[in-house]
Amino acid sequence: MSVLQEISPNVRNMIQLESTVLAIRARQIKEELRQKVRKPYKEVIDVSWGDPHRAGVKPLSFVRQVLSACLYPQLLNSDTLPVDVRQRAQTLLAGCDAGSVGSYTAAAGISEIVCRVSEFITRRDGGVPSYPEHIFISPGSQWALTSILNVLVNSEASPRTGVLTPVPCYSTATLSIMGLGADIVPYYLSEEQGWELQVEELHRALDSAKGACNPVALYVINPGNPTGHVQSRKSMQEVIRLVAEKRLFLLADEVYQDCVYGENSEFVSYKRVLAEMGPPLSDTVELASFHSASKGIMGECGLRGGYVELVNLDPAVMKYIYKLFSTYSCAPVLGQIALDLMMNPPQPGDPSYPLYSEETQHIRSTLAHNVKRVFEVVNSLPCFCCQPVEGGAFAFPRLHLPHKAIEKAKEMGMQPDMFYCVRLLEDAGVLVSPGQDLGQKEDTYHIRFCIMTSEDTMEEALRRLSSFQTQFMKVFS
């Protein structure tokens, strides 16, 4: 493989993301600022990733205290940490081999934690049973998604394996599907209807795949990334009927289940809706549901902990999935523990409850504030239009770019929204992602930015965006 032509074609087919270029430039700008190069801003605001801590959200004390005690058990003997923190750490360490977070765990995760994940799911779904043997803990949900896709995608098949994938969709998901040698079968979410998933569009997408590839799975993201849409029960029922009819495996990315802001929105899991629909659907539709400690209020992206629950899979297939997970030893133990803490927070009466409650309330009210302000401010700007953010971590407003800006972008060999993002970064020090990385209808342009930030960060980002947009429109109108 001394030359590019010899590398795996699956890897070669992975597209180049513009965000990478932007991120590299952002690092250079930070360095320039350190070297006192004069800019119209003192620091870069990075809202390009779904990374709450990076965007100024504070870690939860309870979580960090338990984790630090698990790492350094001498802390269990001092009064530095609250008593419930120490008890929790002790219970968690009892699940680790030889009481060390440095030991490998079972391939699917520490069995006690896996059991508590299944209890969490059962509670969440109003009693719909969940079984520990159907749950695999992974280094983040993305990793689990890729592993399940690895089982579904036959890279030697002809026609190729297809995966129905939403447009827009966060880019690592599409990259993973491509990297495994599958074909993306795009279905477009309806922006005008608040980024709704419309089942007729799924039919159109399936028709379009005829003769080109063999679609085996439908990938849905609810709450949406980057759309912020939260699916209704009715829409989910339609989706379930469709996958049953077309014999598709349903991949439900539900990592933002804890982040719902819309007054009339509610997160319901696909597992629950499927169970409520009863047999034969509830006994036959194959479903993988993903969740993560990176997302939600906790936002512990760096610890890398997620899980997948598998429903209605052939036990023989489950064995192979176990084997695949085994090849990577196990998920990071501290990520596993973070997942456990996310699902089992302190309860009223626990010494850590008041602080935990205060911190999480603060984050929730910040997010509610941010979502409201983004909607107000972005929609007040000329040529910007943002659907309500009902859930998730992102806003994905549409940009109506003036003709002159589109021409200028072409002149510079860039897509128009990439051109906009480059200017926004250079002139205002705000790093966002261009819509082209996430997918969008032809001749529409968007930007994505994270709304999981501190209030101050969001206000400053919106202030910069507003004055940049006014200036940009002046130059290019």
Next chain:
Amino acid sequence: MSVLQEISPNVRNMIQLESTVLAIRARQIKEELRQKVRKPYKEVIDVSWGDPHRAGVKPLSFVRQVLSACLYPQLLNSDTLPVDVRQRAQTLLAGCDAGSVGSYTAAAGISEIVCRVSEFITRRDGGVPSYPEHIFISPGSQWALTSILNVLVNSEASPRTGVLTPVPCYSTATLSIMGLGADIVPYYLSEEQGWELQVEELHRALDSAKGACNPVALYVINPGNPTGHVQSRKSMQEVIRLVAEKRLFLLADEVYQDCVYGENSEFVSYKRVLAEMGPPLSDTVELASFHSASKGIMGECGLRGGYVELVNLDPAVMKYIYKLFSTYSCAPVLGQIALDLMMNPPQPGDPSYPLYSEETQHIRSTLAHNVKRVFEVVNSLPCFCCQPVEGGAFAFPRLHLPHKAIEKAKEMGMQPDMFYCVRLLEDAGVLVSPGQDLGQKEDTYHIRFCIMTSEDTMEEALRRLSSFQTQFMKVFS
């Protein structure tokens, strides 16, 4: 994929490991012991994995202190932790976005840590330069190996891609190669010569692949897993000349580089030997070298931190590798930090140095003791023969099983060494891996066990193995 036949053939081709069966049975036995079922032992000794903490090795205080302070920075303000620990944590947190280990990092790892990894490599290799842009931090070395293989293996190619793989070889490596759709091209290590890698055997293996597959890479493990062999410079030079001649990519698994016990053995990296051989070899041979925080004295398996250094790769190919790593966001931050601490331990004069030095000396002398005792005891047993363990974490002694035992195994539908392992587990409560999972010459039988244990654990394991073996021979002779 409601049926097994529909899943990816690559995944379906992954073999079933007998160790999995043994591990499940070991868990049942532990449960039986908890329920006071009478057994000839009070607890199961698990030496089946290369997992030092599980086998009784204690975590290093310095490492755990720094990690806990990084997680819970309030500890930086108290005197609970030594001052150099707090300084180190502060420096590390400065490399994390927004000072939180909960933020994602760059795909290749925190840039400051990547730089320190390259400095470590340069020191280790006597000044041979190492460049940060050639280093990728990963959730364990196995993960990095699979990612590099992913780039090398063309699952659509005909003939199929082949990877030269040692026999014996730890099983997750072979599973990964199979799982990617490549063919294993086995080359046998010479047990009689202390598990030496012989270059003539590589030629034989390459000849055997003719017409069957297209070998693109040679995978070597040094120090060996499970063999315990440490390669000589001369042997490595021969290997390098061969891969240059045959245009093979060299995958050097060097995770046990810090664990060398043989008096006349020394670890030298492939990178260094390659550099010493000068141009044209040093400018052309493509090499990936893997290392890990799981292995070595630190033994932090559960944190999942490793790296790969890539040498002489086409920059265009490097771009794709970066992209592939990007799809998984980043390695766990605490695993990255563990890696950094492994490479930059406390120095004489630092407040943490005396304790660190005491703890690591203790582990090193324990390992030296274990290696010596394993050699003495195992070789004193009837029908057992163990090559000297010069490095690594395992002993892989050969078992000369009596005919009656082989017959009995066949009767029970088991491979003879699996039968031995099952009996050893049931009768003596010692969990080891059967040679068949690691590969061995036909009609030879081995077991693998970890020597990275506490002295007590090793002595007890050897005591049980000795009396079991005596009894076993009595029954089956």
